[in-house]
Amino acid sequence: MPSSSSYDPISNNSSTVPMSSSAKGWVDRISNIFRQEMAIDHIDHLPPVCVFQVPKALSLQKPESYSPQLIALGPYHHLRPELYHMERHKLKAIKQISTSDQIFNFQNLVISRLKEFDPCTRACYNKFMDYDQDTLAWIIAIDGCFLVNLVNSYSGSDFDSNGIITRDIMMVENQIPFVLLQEIRNCLNLCPNNELLRMFLNFCEINSPIKLNIDKENYHRMPRHLLDLMYHLIVEFPGRVQSPKEDGPPREVPVYIDMDNRTTSSWDSSINDSELFQENVGAILEMVGSMGDKRTQAVLKPVKIVSDIPWSSISGLFRKGTLHHGEENNLNDEIAIPSISYLWRYAEVKCRPAPAGGGIHEIKFMETEPALYLPILNLNSSSETILRNLVAYEAATSRSSLELARFVNLMNGIIDTAEDVKLLKQNGVIIATNLTDDEIADLFNGMKRFYVRSNKKSNIEIAIQKVNEYYDKKLVVRFIRRAKKNLYTSWKCMAVISTVLLFVVLGIESFCSIYSCSRFWGGRLN
Numbered sequence: 001m002p003s004s005s006s007y008d009p010i011s012n013n014s015s016t017v018p019m020s021s022s023a024k025g026w027v028d029r030i031s032n033i034f035r036q037e038m039a040i041d042h043i044d045h046l047p048p049v050c051v052f053q054v055p056k057a058l059s060l061q062k063p064e065s066y067s068p069q070l071i072a073l074g075p076y077h078h079l080r081p082e083l084y085h086m087e088r089h090k091l092k093a094i095k096q097i098s099t100s101d102q103i104f105n106f107q108n109l110v111i112s113r114l115k116e117f118d119p120c121t122r123a124c125y126n127k128f129m130d131y132d133q134d135t136l137a138w139i140i141a142i143d144g145c146f147l148v149n150l151v152n153s154y155s156g157s158d159f160d161s162n163g164i165i166t167r168d169i170m171m172v173e174n175q176i177p178f179v180l181l182q183e184i185r186n187c188l189n190l191c192p193n194n195e196l197l198r199m200f201l202n203f204c205e206i207n208s209p210i211k212l213n214i215d216k217e218n219y220h221r222m223p224r225h226l227l228d229l230m231y232h233l234i235v236e237f238p239g240r241v242q243s244p245k246e247d248g249p250p251r252e253v254p255v256y257i258d259m260d261n262r263t264t265s266s267w268d269s270s271i272n273d274s275e276l277f278q279e280n281v282g283a284i285l286e287m288v289g290s291m292g293d294k295r296t297q298a299v300l301k302p303v304k305i306v307s308d309i310p311w312s313s314i315s316g317l318f319r320k321g322t323l324h325h326g327e328e329n330n331l332n333d334e335i336a337i338p339s340i341s342y343l344w345r346y347a348e349v350k351c352r353p354a355p356a357g358g359g360i361h362e363i364k365f366m367e368t369e370p371a372l373y374l375p376i377l378n379l380n381s382s383s384e385t386i387l388r389n390l391v392a393y394e395a396a397t398s399r400s401s402l403e404l405a406r407f408v409n410l411m412n413g414i415i416d417t418a419e420d421v422k423l424l425k426q427n428g429v430i431i432a433t434n435l436t437d438d439e440i441a442d443l444f445n446g447m448k449r450f451y452v453r454s455n456k457k458s459n460i461e462i463a464i465q466k467v468n469e470y471y472d473k474k475l476v477v478r479f480i481r482r483a484k485k486n487l488y489t490s491w492k493c494m495a496v497i498s499t500v501l502l503f504v505v506l507g508i509e510s511f512c513s514i515y516s517c518s519r520f521w522g523g524r525l526n
Helices: 019-039 081-098 101-106 106-116 118-123 131-155 163-170 176-190 192-206 226-235 266-291 294-308 311-316 327-334 340-347 381-397 404-414 417-427 438-445 461-470 475-514
Strands: 349-354 365-368 371-374 377-379 430-432
Touching: 019 311, 101 106, 106 118, 106 176, 118 131, 118 371, 131 163, 131 192, 163 381, 176 192, 176 226, 176 365, 192 226, 226 404, 266 430, 311 377, 340 349, 365 461, 371 381, 377 381, 381 404, 381 430, 404 417, 404 438, 404 461, 417 430, 417 438, 430 438
Parallel strands: 349 371, 377 430
Antiparallel strands: 365 371
């Protein structure tokens, strides 16, 4: 009898009974994964995981912000057919940065070295790549040379007028680890040791959504990749040394709340209930009026007039959020802070640019002025994509403070309309080269709130708390809130009175339909 089919994925020994092609493919893949993972575990000083895939729950909300549209860099997107047209440009970049001898010996100089570096390459990515060493080495070599040439020749808006190139190379999934770029640089003798870092610093300075003040000569921290460098330039304290303890395993990126599927707030519920009640009362009064006599209709007339008043529309003029934007965060899912226009209109709070180079750690509220200090924002067509990917990277690297997410939440809360943007521009907080006020307002309003744990030590949360306390103490704010509350209470009272009157009239009508009530009406009805 023939023996049963078996296969050893480690020794690649199989029985005489052949397996199906799909099963063989699975065994080859598992065997390959096993060997590569074992090789990685036996190598010391591997680079940390730094290139992550964005969860679908996040990327589906705006796919073009997380998936390259023109340039694929690295193994996650390199083999997408719709991006193949860039291959000739990538090969052209290799010619521009290499000599004839280097091009002739490219495989021996670069590919062979990257194949030796294969375990370290795979350790940088949080997803297993089912590529052999040759394929992965060629992907990193071609894309790495293209990125080095691109960053070296980058000159800002004249180079990338529509921002699509900048957006693509700043995406989380499109990053090339800096350690691999250094290996390529060493193989081709492209530039001095610090030149590659200087080029990266120059690129970040031009494209950072938050204005940077970089001391390029004295900045020596080796980044994990381009996006990582921009993140640290924005978030870290000036002169702060990065602690190795902050590095940790990747964690799931916090997901935006889907505002289209949010539950109705208590305020909306009360308004909807009142509208339904008003419609039902009107229908009942119409029915009773049509069935009753003239005297009954005369009694019902004032009740009907009261019921016809659009109480929900009147109360809507004084809904929460008309004065204090943060109070409607159940509706708009924003942090509790008034918008810039409300702060200025009702509390005369100004917004001023923070000291140059201070970044988001210089956000503060000074009650004596009063003024809210914010970092200078240099916004263009690439800024939204860069901000989204910076926040996604911050969460993926297991940063407990999530300071950048807190900053985005703050800007989302204080900017509602073009009027808010206009005030920030007038005060020098926002500098925008090719965006209108409405586009900037849509930029921040489109970035839904990130949910982060409260941190009482965060300067951003301290500033928000101080702004709200100062705003809440203003007499005009307290007066209008009290008027709004009284109107809301009065509307409730009118609804109760209308209900009572309705049931009284219905009771009288029912009584008179059974017993003669002509003596109460002062004579017989005609």
